[in-house]
Every structure is written in structure tokens, then in C-alpha cells.
Amino acid sequence: MSSHAMESNDLTKATDPPANPPSIRPPVRGAAGDPALDSYSKAIGTLGFSPIGLLATLMGLVFLLTMVKDESWVRILTSAIMYGALAMAFDFTSGYIGIVNFGFAAFMGLGAYVTGCLSFHLGWSPWAGLVPATLAAAILGLLLGLMTIRLGGIFAACMTWFVAMAMLSVSSNWVTMTRGATGLSFPLLLKSADNFPYLVIMVALALFSYVALSLLVRTKAGLAFQAIGQDQEAAAISGIDSNYYKVLNFTISCAFAGFIGWFYAHYVGVLTPPVLHTKATVEIMVISYIGGRGSLWGGLLAALIIVPSMEYVKSIQALSDIMELRLLLYGLLMILVMIYYPGGLSELLKTIFNKLGLHKWISAAK
Amino acid sequence: MEVLGQVWDFFATSMMRGGMYSLMAVGLALVFGVMNIANFAHGEFYMLGAFFGYFILSATSKLGLPAFLPPIICIAGAGLCVALVAGIIERTSFRALRKRSKGQWLMNTFLLTLGISIILQNGSRIVWGGRYRGVTRMWKGDFLNSLLDYSLPPDRLIAFLIAVLSIGGFVLFLNKTTTGRAIRAVSQDEVGASLVGINLGFIHTLVFSLSGLLAGIAGASLLSVTPASSFMGTMPLYKSWFVLILVGMGSIGGSIVGGLILGFLETFATTYLSVYLGSGSSEFVCLAVIITILLIKPNGIFGKSVKSAVE
Numbered sequence: 001m002s003s004h005a006m007e008s009n010d011l012t013k014a015t016d017p018p019a020n021p022p023s024i025r026p027p028v029r030g031a032a033g034d035p036a037l038d039s040y041s042k043a044i045g046t047l048g049f050s051p052i053g054l055l056a057t058l059m060g061l062v063f064l065l066t067m068v069k070d071e072s073w074v075r076i077l078t079s080a081i082m083y084g085a086l087a088m089a090f091d092f093t094s095g096y097i098g099i100v101n102f103g104f105a106a107f108m109g110l111g112a113y114v115t116g117c118l119s120f121h122l123g124w125s126p127w128a129g130l131v132p133a134t135l136a137a138a139i140l141g142l143l144l145g146l147m148t149i150r151l152g153g154i155f156a157a158c159m160t161w162f163v164a165m166a167m168l169s170v171s172s173n174w175v176t177m178t179r180g181a182t183g184l185s186f187p188l189l190l191k192s193a194d195n196f197p198y199l200v201i202m203v204a205l206a207l208f209s210y211v212a213l214s215l216l217v218r219t220k221a222g223l224a225f226q227a228i229g230q231d232q233e234a235a236a237i238s239g240i241d242s243n244y245y246k247v248l249n250f251t252i253s254c255a256f257a258g259f260i261g262w263f264y265a266h267y268v269g270v271l272t273p274p275v276l277h278t279k280a281t282v283e284i285m286v287i288s289y290i291g292g293r294g295s296l297w298g299g300l301l302a303a304l305i306i307v308p309s310m311e312y313v314k315s316i317q318a319l320s321d322i323m324e325l326r327l328l329l330y331g332l333l334m335i336l337v338m339i340y341y342p343g344g345l346s347e348l349l350k351t352i353f354n355k356l357g358l359h360k361w362i363s364a365a366k
Numbered sequence: 367m368e369v370l371g372q373v374w375d376f377f378a379t380s381m382m383r384g385g386m387y388s389l390m391a392v393g394l395a396l397v398f399g400v401m402n403i404a405n406f407a408h409g410e411f412y413m414l415g416a417f418f419g420y421f422i423l424s425a426t427s428k429l430g431l432p433a434f435l436p437p438i439i440c441i442a443g444a445g446l447c448v449a450l451v452a453g454i455i456e457r458t459s460f461r462a463l464r465k466r467s468k469g470q471w472l473m474n475t476f477l478l479t480l481g482i483s484i485i486l487q488n489g490s491r492i493v494w495g496g497r498y499r500g501v502t503r504m505w506k507g508d509f510l511n512s513l514l515d516y517s518l519p520p521d522r523l524i525a526f527l528i529a530v531l532s533i534g535g536f537v538l539f540l541n542k543t544t545t546g547r548a549i550r551a552v553s554q555d556e557v558g559a560s561l562v563g564i565n566l567g568f569i570h571t572l573v574f575s576l577s578g579l580l581a582g583i584a585g586a587s588l589l590s591v592t593p594a595s596s597f598m599g600t601m602p603l604y605k606s607w608f609v610l611i612l613v614g615m616g617s618i619g620g621s622i623v624g625g626l627i628l629g630f631l632e633t634f635a636t637t638y639l640s641v642y643l644g645s646g647s648s649e650f651v652c653l654a655v656i657i658t659i660l661l662i663k664p665n666g667i668f669g670k671s672v673k674s675a676v677e
Contacts, residue, residue: 049598098470098473147657151664152425154615155611161382282650285477289477298672327487328484331480331483335481335485338478339478340466
């Protein structure tokens with residue numbers, strides 16, 4: 001984070017020259033050591049934003065809330081931000097403690113089904129389902145975490161996947177509860193048919209998720225997450241109870257999945273088992289990894305770029321029949337990013353800003 | 367006779383399923399053990415095997431060959447085609463990743479194979495469309511039925527025999543030939559193996575192709591049970607990973623036993639427990655079993671340490 005620049009000034013300069021040479025440059029505005037900027041960025045940093053991040057967020061908000069009028073664009077952007085929020089919650093686990101939750105969509109689907117069943121069978125209001133949906137996903141995440149997270153690595157990925165497959169099977173076979181493939185339909189969040197309020201709500205949820213997650217990353221627990229993700233054995237030697245922190249992290253991430261699932265359920269109004277399918281997990285994963293590991297905002301940015309451009313591909317007349325092309329592009333992007341630029345979009349932006357000598361602008365100060 | 371028929375049916379179905387799970391899991395364990403790759407595109411090799419098998423079978427059955435020949439050509443040809451595809455994939459993607467990868471190799475391969483799996487699924491869907499392509503019967507002739515006095519479709523029994531033969535041949539290859547020994551050497555110690563003059567690049571490609579070959583054989587020989595379609599690979603992939611986690615990662619002998627265990631477990635659950643648990647019963651039972659086993663033995667039934675792979 002902000003200590004990055006200081007370290008590179010004295011300690012790592014000899015071994016790592018091209019990374020950050022700020023001490024050579026004169027103190028320009030926006031570069032390291034500018035006291036005015038430091039106090040600003042500290043104030044912003046308490047909310048988890050970097051200066052440039054806040055600027056981009058505000059500009060994005062103004063654009064979203066004033067310029068976007070077209071109904072279809074409103075829907076596309078809503079789903080893009082939803083994917084972005086899911087990718088952030090996914091990244092909270094995969095980017096920080098290095099565990100891939102390969103059943104992520106099932107946790108989102110669980111939240112969605114809990115609120116859906118509550119309003120379908122018991123007639124609860126859509127808003128009342130928020131807490132049960134989040135709690136259900138969190139509790140399942142806690143149980144699964146307690147059982148499998150200590151295994152680590154590919155074991156944990158497979159176990160979350162197996163549980164997700166079992167949940168998919170439950171949702172398609174327990175017809176009295178979930179109505180199976182026919183679909184469970186229930187009231188929407190709002191009475192009006194207008195799409196725009198949903199966009200506003202989704203933006204608020206995404207902002208809340210981002211601020212909450214990035215503040216969590218800045219706590220002592222967040223430090224422990226990063227330590228575990230970088231080197232679990234070294235973390236254990238420094239006295240970090242890695243199982244405790246991993247389960248904690250996993251539970252939080254699942255809770256956010258359920259939280260977004262609640263919105264999804266009442267935004268779409270119909271639930272069918274494919275919501276929980278591995279394909280949905282893969283889409284979230286691709287967005288999160290293209291966004292960059294361990295950045296949180298990378299996933300949101302990637303979703304805002306990828307989802308609308310996929311919609312554009314779909315809208316091209318000649319290609320409109322080939323739905324699979326969209327997924328094929330996802331796969332290709334994934335492979336290219338994995339091989340040639342594993343840091344993803346956030347790493348790319350960080351490199352560009354570092355080259356410009358603006359590294360203070362892109363890291364949130366403590 | 368009724369009870370005997372049921373027992374026989376139970377065993378035959380279990381063995382057929384188990385044999386195929388073993389065949390899939392062995393390839394997966396080989397790739398994991400030798401190359402340390404978590405292959406999530408393994409199910410797509412199964413899918414490609416089924417597609418290639420279908421095309422080869424429909425082409426050869428028009429030629430007027432003796433009845434037993436087209437299925438043999440179909441299964442062998444499908445296996446070889448998939449091995450070729452797997453080899454190309456290894457050369458183009460994993461080799462590039464190996465050159466660039468710094469840390470987290472296993473997780474990177476996991477994500478890379480996911481990308482490959484997405485491409486193969488959707489690419490095959492674009493090329494071959496959404497139609498299911500299957501055959502009602504692969505092996506003509508009723509010699510087995512008259513032999514056993516029981517109306518079991520010969521396809522299943524022969525599929526089991528093919529699984530046994532392929533795995534047997536593969537184990538012999540691994541243990542008796544120089545190349546097989548080289549593969550085992552690489553799985554034990556890559557640096558040591560390259561010091562004694564083993565061509566690592568060749569072994570990696572060969573191993574990946576071999577796993578593709580086994581999966582392709584599985585896909586083609588079950589053509590009459592599961593017709594070829596683009597998204598058919600998820601289930602076999604799921605099952606073979608299940609076997610690997612159950613017995614411990616990367617153990618080839620363990621994967622063979624694990625496949626049979628899973629076959630029996632699933633058939634037991636669907637035959638006797640679906641009355642109580644509904645049609646998803648096999649999934650619950652499998653999940654319950656694997657969680658219990660992982661709680662008792664976190665490294666799987668036969669698991670020692672992950673790196674003692676191909677023994």
C-alpha cells in the first residue's frame with residue numbers, strides 16, 4: 001500500500017530499479033511526499049478509496065445517474081455492476097487468501113432462493129428477505145469453511161464445487177420447495193416497472209460492498225489475509241491462526257454473495273436452478289481474474305468493460321445467433337490473461353500510473 | 367432367479383460406471399502427478415471423444431466391414447484424435463504458461479484449463495450444433511446374452527472390458543517401457559529427470575496426450591449410454607475429480623480403486639436410497655461420504671503426501 005513507495009526509496013532500489021524511482025524526481029504535485037495530497041488521501045483512504053479511484057467512482061456515478069437513459073442500457077449496466085460486485089466478493093477470497101471458491105454462484109443462488117422461498121411460500125416482503133438471504137449464505141460458508149478450508153488449495157476448490165453441485169441437485173429435485181425447473185416466481189423489489197431505480201439500488205449495494213470489503217482488508221484481519229495469501233507457512237510462523245482467518249474470510253465472502261443474490265432474486269423475479277450452475281461461477285471468476293487478483297475494484301472495472309462489450313457482440317446482427325461466441329470470448333480472454341498478464345487489469349493500471357509517477361494516486365492511504 | 371438378476375444387474379451397472387470413472391480418473395491423476403496441473407478440461411476430452419467416436423462410427427459403418435470392426439476403429443480412432451488435440455493444447459498453452467509462470471502454478475493451471483474447457487465446450491457447440499448425437503447400439507450380435515442368460519445390453523459389459531484393457535495396458539506401459547519409466551521419473555523429480563537426459567518437454571506433451579487418449583476412449587465407448595453433446599463433459603469431470611479427492615491426489619493405483627468405489631456407491635444410492643431421498647440421492651450420498659472421509663483422513667483414503675505421484 002502506501003509503504004510501497006517508501007520501501008523502494010531506500011531498501012529495494014538496488015535490486016529492483018525499474019519499479020518506482022520517485023526519489024529521483026522533483027516533488028511535483030501528486031507525487032509522493034506532497035503534504036496536501038497526503039492529508040487528502042488519508043481522509044479518502046479511511047473510506048477505502050484511492051484518490052484516483054474516488055475520482056473515477058464519482059465520475060462514473062455522475063455518468064450513470066444522469067446520462068444513461070436508454071432502458072436496455074440501464075439493464076445492461078445494472079447486470080454489469082451486479083457481476084462486478086460478485087467479482088469483488090469472489091476476489092476477497094481468491095485474491096487475498098488464495099482459495100478459489102468454485103461454487104460461488106451456488107452461494108449467491110442460495111441467498112436468492114432463501115428470499116425467493118420466503119416471499120413465495122410465506123408471503124414475506126422482498127425487503128425482509130435481505131437478512132435471511134445473507135445469513136443463510138454466511139452460515140453455509142461458515143460450515144463449509146470449517147470443514148474444508150484447512151485442506152487448502154485445489155482440495156478446497158473441489159469441495160466447494162461438490163457442495164455447489166449438490167445444491168444444484170437440491171434446487172432441481174426439491175420441487176415442492178423450489179418448484180424446480182418450472183421456476184419460482186415472486187414479487188419484485190419495487191412496485192414500478194421502471195428499470196432505473198434498480199440501477200440506483202445496485203450502485204448503492206456495490207458501493208457498500210466495496211467500501212465494506214476494502215475497509216475489512218485494511219484491518220488487522222485483512223493484514224492476516226494478505227499474509228496467508230502470500231505465504232501461509234511464514235504467516236503461521238508469525239503467529240497467525242491461518243485456519244481461523246481463512247474461515248472468517250470465506251464466511252464474509254459467502255455472505256456478500258448471498259447479499260447480492262438477494263438483489264438478483266428480486267430484480268429478476270424468477271429463479272431456476274441454472275442460477276447455481278458452475279457456468280455462472282465461471283463467468284464471475286473470469287471477470288474477477290481479468291480484473292486482477294487482490295485489488296477488489298479490478299473486478300468491478302472489468303465487469304463494466306466486459307459485460308457491455310459482450311452485449312455489444314450479442315447485438316451484432318451477423319453474430320446474434322451464436323450465443324456461445326460470448327462464452328468462447330470469455331474463455332479466450334481468460335487464457336490470454338492467465339498466460340501473458342496474470343496481474344490483470346488492476347496490475348496494468350497500476351503499472352501505467354507508476355510509470356507516470358503517480359503511484360500515490362492509486363493506492364489508498366492508511 | 368429374480369433376486370439373482372437384481373444382484374447381477376447391480377454389479378454390472380456398478381462395474382460399468384466404476385470402470386469408466388477409473389479410466390477418467392487415471393488420466394486426471396497422471397496429469398496431476400506428473401505435470402502438477404489441475405485439469406478442469408478433462409471432461410471436454412470425454413466430450414470430444416464422444417463426438418469423434420460418433421463421426422468415425424457413422425463413417426465406418428457404411429463401408430460394409432464385419433460387424434465387430436467399426437466400433438473398434440471408432441474407439442481407437444476417437445482416442446487417438448483426442449490425444450492429438452490434447453497434445454496441441456499442451457504445446458500451445460501450458461508450455462507458454464510454464465515459461466512465464468512465477469508462482470501459484472497449480473492455481474494458474476486450474477484457471478487456464480477452465481478457459482480451455484469453456485473454449486472447447488462452446489467451440490464444439492458452434493461447430494457441431496446443439497443436437498445430441500448418439501447410437502442406440504454399438505456392438506451388434508447377441509453372443510453375450512445367450513452366454514449369460516440375462517438380457518444385459520452388451521455395450522455396458524464391453525465398455526467395462528475396454529476400461530479394464532485400457533487401464534491394464536496403460537499400467538503396463540508405465541511400468542515396463544523406458545518411456546513409462548521416464549514418466550515416473552519426471553513425476554518424482556523434474557530436475558533429476560532432466561539431469562539424466564529425459565526430455566521434459568516431450569514427456570509433458572506425451573503425458574497430456576495420454577490422459578486425453580484415456581478420456582477419449584471413455585467418451586467413445588459410452589456413446590450408446592451418453593450421446594455426444596457439447597456440455598456433456600461436466601458430469602465425468604465432476605466424477606473424476608471426486609475420485610481423486612476421495613483417494614488422494616495423483617495416485618494412479620488409488621484412482622482405479624476409487625473409480626470402482628464411486629461406481630458402487632452411486633449405483634447403491636440410486637437403486638436403494640432414491641426411494642427415501644428423491645432423485646438427487648446419489649449426489650447427497652457421495653457428498654456425505656466424501657466429507658466424512660476428508661474429516662477423518664484429509665489426504666484421502668490412500669493419500670500419503672501429494673508429491674508421491676505415479677507409484
